[in-house]
Amino acid sequence: MEYNMTGTTKVWSVEQTQTGIQEAAAVLAVGGVIAFPTETVYGLGGDARNTEAVERIFAAKGRPSDNPLIVHLADREEVYVLVEQVNEVEEMLMEAFWPGPLTLVLPVRAGAVSELVTAGLDTVAVRVPAHEIARALIQQSGCPLAAPSANRSGRPSPTQAKHVVEDLDGRIDGILDGGATGVGLESTVVRVLAGEVHILRPGGITREQLQQAVGSSRVALVRTPEKKDNKEQVQVPRSPGVKYTHYAPKGEMLLITGKQEKLKVIVQEKADEAKKRGCRVAILSCSEHISSYQADEVFDCGPYNVPHQAAHSLYALLRECDERGVEFIVAEGYSEDGIGAALMNRLRKAAGGHEITIE
Ligand code: AMP
Numbered sequence: 001m002e003y004n005m006t007g008t009t010k011v012w013s014v015e016q017t018q019t020g021i022q023e024a025a026a027v028l029a030v031g032g033v034i035a036f037p038t039e040t041v042y043g044l045g046g047d048a049r050n051t052e053a054v055e056r057i058f059a060a061k062g063r064p065s066d067n068p069l070i071v072h073l074a075d076r077e078e079v080y081v082l083v084e085q086v087n088e089v090e091e092m093l094m095e096a097f098w099p100g101p102l103t104l105v106l107p108v109r110a111g112a113v114s115e116l117v118t119a120g121l122d123t124v125a126v127r128v129p130a131h132e133i134a135r136a137l138i139q140q141s142g143c144p145l146a147a148p149s150a151n152r153s154g155r156p157s158p159t160q161a162k163h164v165v166e167d168l169d170g171r172i173d174g175i176l177d178g179g180a181t182g183v184g185l186e187s188t189v190v191r192v193l194a195g196e197v198h199i200l201r202p203g204g205i206t207r208e209q210l211q212q213a214v215g216s217s218r219v220a221l222v223r224t225p226e227k228k229d230n231k232e233q234v235q236v237p238r239s240p241g242v243k244y245t246h247y248a249p250k251g252e253m254l255l256i257t258g259k260q261e262k263l264k265v266i267v268q269e270k271a272d273e274a275k276k277r278g279c280r281v282a283i284l285s286c287s288e289h290i291s292s293y294q295a296d297e298v299f300d301c302g303p304y305n306v307p308h309q310a311a312h313s314l315y316a317l318l319r320e321c322d323e324r325g326v327e328f329i330v331a332e333g334y335s336e337d338g339i340g341a342a343l344m345n346r347l348r349k350a351a352g353g354h355e356i357t358i359e
């Protein structure tokens with residue numbers, strides 16, 4: 001297939017998946033860029049070895065060039081083509097979680113991928129996605145796919161094909177619609193140094209799961225620079241992307257965490273204050289509290305003890321707030337156990353640090 005940049009974006013519906021994968025794979029093979037579903041969020045893929053394709057990804061997203069991309073592979077064996085070496089702990093993690101939402105940062109083999117993918121670092125981030133469409137697409141294209149989330153930079157990541165259309169229609173070659181994604185948050189990014197697993201970005205694989213897989217090895221969350229209590233033993237290079245305010249809705253957002261009883265009162269109080277200032281207000285609530293609240297929009301994020309439901313729907317709800325012209329969002333916090341850690345990380349980013357903790 002001839003590749004030409006026509007400025008139109010082809011969308012393959014769920015019913016057209018098989019032909020869609022074939023056509024999209026052919027576009028990728030000649031340097032095009034395609035959005036596709038993964039089990040985390042929709043990715044925007046291009047041949048990681050082709051600098052022009054990678055440039056198109058950065059341009060379509062408006063992504064800063066110092067934020068490196070994750071390379072998606074169809075099979076674990078392909079990782080050895082891209083990286084210098086894989087240690088014992090990394091092998092254990094691949095064995096336990098691939099295919100799946102875990103990204104490993106590994107020493108890159110010189111010249112294996114475009115320097116734009118790694119943003120000039122001596123490491124490359126890789127994962128094998130679990131979504132069937134993603135793996136078939138990678139396999140048929142014959143390319144390792146550099147694929148960040150398929151949103152405009154700074155917008156919530158897309159969890160449905162329509163979100164990709166909203167952000168990137170006319171800027172990319174095609175979109176494979178595979179329905180809503182499962183996890184709804186991005187992959188967990190880890191780096192193993194001196195036998196210790198450092199979580200650079202919390203995500204779909206939880207700290208508890210990582211700990212179970214690596215037994216006696218230490219698993220630690222690398223704290224963001226603004227937190228002063230960083231007691232990491234090993235100096236870990238941070239993930240360049242974590243310094244950016246991602247996942248931001250258009251309106252202002254306030255996160256309220258802490259004791260459940262008082263929390264309801266404060267949430268309603270803050271919503272009322274914003275209303276008095278003339279804002280259109282939304283509350284993101286757990287199912288248990290939903291009937292107590294009054295606001296322009298009250299969204300049910302699922303039961304407090306089922307954080308993966310909130311994770312699954314968070315980005316779609318943030319986009320819905322934008323669509324409905326919401327100017328102020330009050331969001332309830334969830335427990336930080338399991339996927340709750342990644343959920344709270346994204347809620348904090350969306351709130352830009354505005355948080356009230358109730359003692
Ligand atoms: P996204 O593609 O939007 O899901 O973001 C990818 C994340 O992986 C960002 O936070 C990047 O900074 C991080 N990342 C990608 N490559 C590397 C690398 N070589 N070292 C550290 N972090 C990386």
Ligand code: MG
Pocket residue numbers: 148149157
């Ligand atoms: Mg992203």
